[in-house]
Amino acid sequence: xxxxxxxxxxxxxxxxxxxxxxxxxxxxxxxxxxxxxxxxxxxxxxxxxxxxxxxxxxxxxxxxxxxxxxxxxxxxxxxxxxxxxxxxxxxxxxxxxxxxxxxxxxxxxxxxx
Amino acid sequence: xxxxxxxxxxxxxxxxxxxxxxxxxxxxxxxxxxxxxxxxxxxxxxxxxxxxxxxxxxxxxxxxxxxxxxxxxxxxxxxxxxxxxxxxxxxxxxxxxxxxxxxxxxxxxx
Numbered sequence: 001x002x003x004x005x006x007x008x009x010x011x012x013x014x015x016x017x018x019x020x021x022x023x024x025x026x027x028x029x030x031x032x033x034x035x036x037x038x039x040x041x042x043x044x045x046x047x048x049x050x051x052x053x054x055x056x057x058x059x060x061x062x063x064x065x066x067x068x069x070x071x072x073x074x075x076x077x078x079x080x081x082x083x084x085x086x087x088x089x090x091x092x093x094x095x096x097x098x099x100x101x102x103x104x105x106x107x108x109x110x111x112x113x
Numbered sequence: 114x115x116x117x118x119x120x121x122x123x124x125x126x127x128x129x130x131x132x133x134x135x136x137x138x139x140x141x142x143x144x145x146x147x148x149x150x151x152x153x154x155x156x157x158x159x160x161x162x163x164x165x166x167x168x169x170x171x172x173x174x175x176x177x178x179x180x181x182x183x184x185x186x187x188x189x190x191x192x193x194x195x196x197x198x199x200x201x202x203x204x205x206x207x208x209x210x211x212x213x214x215x216x217x218x219x220x221x222x223x
Contacts, residue, residue, distance in 0.1 A: 004156070031209060042215045043157075043202070050209060091156050099145055099206045104156030 023092030
């Protein structure tokens with residue numbers, strides 16, 4: 001089975017630009033999670049969805065961040081406008097059932113200049 | 114609230130040395146416990162898990178035992194290899210979410 005697929009793997013853009021990160025969860029998984037990883041703060045949960053519905057977005061840092069899951073096989077995380085402090089590795093993960101281990105994608109390394 | 118505390122790194126060992134990475138947790142009830150590993154440039158991968166007290170999870174020579182009395186889930190390996198160099202995360206599940214420790218970076222020298 002294909003794992004969690006994220007795109008792009010790397011993104012470099014200038015501050016103020018809109019950034020869209022994409023994620024395809026494992027087929028049949030009904031929960032999807034977006035994380036941000038930095039050296040300073042480690043791994044932070046931004047938002048998660050269950051059956052395409054956002055359940056907890058308390059980790060989203062600012063209104064500049066938004067996430068959608070229009071169907072069971074696709075999710076986006078958008079930053080508009082982007083700032084240099086948004087530079088990080090963003091991971092998407094999915095899981096089939098509550099309490100089960102999460103499966104992670106390889107991440108998107110985002111650099112905002 | 115629930116939390117996971119693991120030893121700070123980096124941890125540097127020689128090949129074939131014995132490894133212990135300490136992990137303790139604070140949680141209500143009896144969550145499942147996990148160890149994840151992150152190799153450079155990759156996402157986190159599940160290394161092993163334990164779902165109830167006294168369970169021992171094991172994989173690739175790594176082991177960890179769910180100790181309710183000490184609220185611990187220490188990771189051990191008898192003989193590490195250079196290829197074990199990575200960041201290791203201890204974690205517990207709480208409802209729909211997984212709560213991660215801050216990670217411990219492990220360097221194995223040949």
